[in-house]
Amino acid sequence: MGFINVKKKEVQIKIVYYGPGRGGKTTNLDYINKKYKQRIKTEMVSIKTHGDRTLFFDFLPVDIGKIHGFDIKIQLYTVPGQVKYNATRKLVLKGVDGIVFVADLQRERRDSNLKSLEQMKENLLTHNKDVFKIPLVLQYNKIDLKNQGIPLLTVEEMEQDLNQELKVPYFVGSALSGDNVVETLKKIISMTLISFRKELQ
Amino acid sequence: MYNVSQEQLETIDVVLKDDLLSIGVHCAIIIDVAGNTIAQLDNGRCSFDVVSFAALAAGNFAAVDAMAKLVGEQQFSLHFHRGENESIHFSKVNEDILLICIFGQDVSLGFLRLKTTEVIDKIRLIWGR
Numbered sequence: 445m446g447f448i449n450v451k452k453k454e455v456q457i458k459i460v461y462y463g464p465g466r467g468g469k470t471t472n473l474d475y476i477n478k479k480y481k482q483r484i485k486t487e488m489v490s491i492k493t494h495g496d497r498t499l500f501f502d503f504l505p506v507d508i509g510k511i512h513g514f515d516i517k518i519q520l521y522t523v524p525g526q527v528k529y530n531a532t533r534k535l536v537l538k539g540v541d542g543i544v545f546v547a548d549l550q551r552e553r554r555d556s557n558l559k560s561l562e563q564m565k566e567n568l569l570t571h572n573k574d575v576f577k578i579p580l581v582l583q584y585n586k587i588d589l590k591n592q593g594i595p596l597l598t599v600e601e602m603e604q605d606l607n608q609e610l611k612v613p614y615f616v617g618s619a620l621s622g623d624n625v626v627e628t629l630k631k632i633i634s635m636t637l638i639s640f641r642k643e644l645q
Numbered sequence: 646m647y648n649v650s651q652e653q654l655e656t657i658d659v660v661l662k663d664d665l666l667s668i669g670v671h672c673a674i675i676i677d678v679a680g681n682t683i684a685q686l687d688n689g690r691c692s693f694d695v696v697s698f699a700a701l702a703a704g705n706f707a708a709v710d711a712m713a714k715l716v717g718e719q720q721f722s723l724h725f726h727r728g729e730n731e732s733i734h735f736s737k738v739n740e741d742i743l744l745i746c747i748f749g750q751d752v753s754l755g756f757l758r759l760k761t762t763e764v765i766d767k768i769r770l771i772w773g774r
Contacts, residue, residue: 445741447681448648456681486694489701500708503680503700519680519700535707539679541646636749643646 445539446640457636458539462564463574464556465497465525468585471619472546473504473520476629481623483507498524501536508633519634525560534567542579542636544628546619547606549586551595554605561606575610579635582607582614583628588621596606653771654684660767664760665746671731672747675738675768678703683742691747702745706735709711723761725754734758738765739772 447456463471470490477488484506491500502522507515521540523533545564547557566576584602597605599616607614613631617624661673661684672687675697680703685695706724713721724735734746734757744761 445677445679445681446646447677447679447683448646449654449683458679458681486697489697491701491704500704501700503697505696505700517696519696521680521700531664531711532708535704535711538703538707539677539681563756640646 446541446636448514452515453513454517455511455640456517456519457633458519458521458637459539459542459544459632460518460536460540461522461544461546462533462537462560463523463585464548464553464560465527467525467546467548467556467560468583468619469522469525469546469554470498470502472544472583472625472628473502473522474627475619475622476506476520477504479626498522499529500524500532503519510525511637516633516637518527520629526558530563530567533563534570537564537567537571537573538571540568540571540578541640542581542631542632544581544583545606546583546585547602549584549596549602549616550589551597554597554601555618557602558605579632579639580610580612581628581632582610582612583619583624583637584614584616585619587616587623588618615637649683649772653774656771657684657768658686660764660771664764668756668760669752670746670748670757674699674702674740674745674747676703676745678707678740685716690747700724702735702743706737706743723758734761736761736765738768742768742772744768 461472463469489503493499504520506518521536525537568575590596615624617630619625662768665673672691675684676682676699680700682699709721722737726733731747736744
């Protein structure tokens, strides 16, 4: 839930990276953390398992500067992707303002993408949020695997699977090399701010 | 999305200062359940990362709340973590906001609990305006 602090003249926004396990959510945040090191005052917080998988969430606060005299503070979270952690995924979605759904382009992960998106819709409903109303961007991740001969889904297939009804912006990217990572972030920030402005009017 | 008026925030600051910092609490923070920091006051000697702390605290509170429901409790309305030098006391103000106090060995837990109960009542009144 976005919070406008009139005293400190700042706006705090919560953006969650959601998606199936090993899809690249944490890698997105890692890339943003490296790229904007100078703007990020703190270390990225990660609650991980011994096997380096996200257990609860990753957290990265980013200041993007001022809009209309207000400091915009973006708080980026990831959810744990593994199927068994749905209870914690639900918790991280509490108060979310915008979502990036990171889907995996690998053909063998087609089912995981679908299941994860379906579950996200249900989880949002438990917080009285509608997937058709919340700012949402899709990222079709791991395009870099194309060069390694790994069978990937086409963009048309991804669109058909995930975005046929939602009709939200999407980016084909690579969290590992950084392709479209920043573009995805910029898009979700601008969509969230626009939705804030609408709410304020 | 929500906002709180400058007057409300200033009144909350006064309550935190007069009722908590005055008894020796090192740092008092009001956060919402999404992990946003609404108000934060300290004795000038706290240098930790409040933004990350708030995110973790909200996650921690939410996790314990979910555990309460699993064992058939409505909620565990307060949590307390004891450290060697610093301890943390969490309490729920209402469905949306939490009060966190960080304090040392010079403050007794019983007294702090008494004071936080008073503070919560005051903040609820301010929040309801």
